[in-house]
Amino acid sequence: MSPLELLMAGLLVAAALCLWRAWRGPTPADRTVSVELLGTVMVGFCAVLAVKTGKDLYMIVGLAWSLLAFVGSLTLAKHLEGRRLDD
Amino acid sequence: MIDFASPRETAAFVLLSLGLLFDLLGCVGLVRLPDVYNRLQAGTKCVTLGTFLLLLGVVVRFGFDAMGWKALLCIWFIAMTSPTGAHAIARAAHRSGVPLAAGSVLDRYQEDGEARDETRDETAASARGGSAP
Numbered sequence: 154m155s156p157l158e159l160l161m162a163g164l165l166v167a168a169a170l171c172l173w174r175a176w177r178g179p180t181p182a183d184r185t186v187s188v189e190l191l192g193t194v195m196v197g198f199c200a201v202l203a204v205k206t207g208k209d210l211y212m213i214v215g216l217a218w219s220l221l222a223f224v225g226s227l228t229l230a231k232h233l234e235g236r237r238l239d240d
Numbered sequence: 241m242i243d244f245a246s247p248r249e250t251a252a253f254v255l256l257s258l259g260l261l262f263d264l265l266g267c268v269g270l271v272r273l274p275d276v277y278n279r280l281q282a283g284t285k286c287v288t289l290g291t292f293l294l295l296l297g298v299v300v301r302f303g304f305d306a307m308g309w310k311a312l313l314c315i316w317f318i319a320m321t322s323p324t325g326a327h328a329i330a331r332a333a334h335r336s337g338v339p340l341a342a343g344s345v346l347d348r349y350q351e352d353g354e355a356r357d358e359t360r361d362e363t364a365a366s367a368r369g370g371s372a373p
Contacts, residue, residue, distance in 0.1 A: 182333035212310035223321035
């Protein structure tokens with residue numbers, strides 16, 4: 154197992170902890186937090202994959218994932234608050 | 241792949257390892273802390289710094305080529321979006337009535353609540369009045 158694969162395994166453990174909180178979270182706000190954190194952790198995973206393979210495709214995936222996690226968590230937060238998107 | 245004979249790649253690997261450490265500790269905080277606000281505070285700051293370090297590792301490894309600039313752009317996006325998202329989630333959690341943990345001693349947001357809600361109702365009423373046909 155190469156050092157970079159060890160790093161990837163550690164990041165997958167972090168992502169699994171986020172998913173555990175999304176599964177067990179007692180309130181919807183906990184699940185929203187874990188979705189946003191999962192997005193950020195997976196951007197880091199994409200960075201390690203980019204170093205491992207040397208292809209910049211993975212950085213493009215990370216860029217898209219960071220923006221999608223932001224839009225998703227913002228939408229869920231608005232929904233929790235009971236407001237409309239244009240409010 | 242990482243070549244440990246090169247000081248540059250070794251520095252990149254050290255940055256990647258530190259980033260993994262911060263990410264893991266942030267996610268442990270997300271699992272272990274008692275309520276939403278504590279989890280948000282552990283998770284957002286710690287995981288944001290960890291991902292910054294991972295992306296800086298990419299910049300150190302590849303320099304300022306296509307990959308490095310994409311990593312810098314990604315750092316910029318996360319620096320802009322992560323605090324905004326955390327703020328929105330904390331406000332939404334408080335307004336949707338998620339209670340604080342049992343040991344909490346102070347809730348300034350609740351103390352300010354009534355004045356802010358009156359302002360918000362007035363704003364909403366004027367917006368409805370303005371947009372009515």
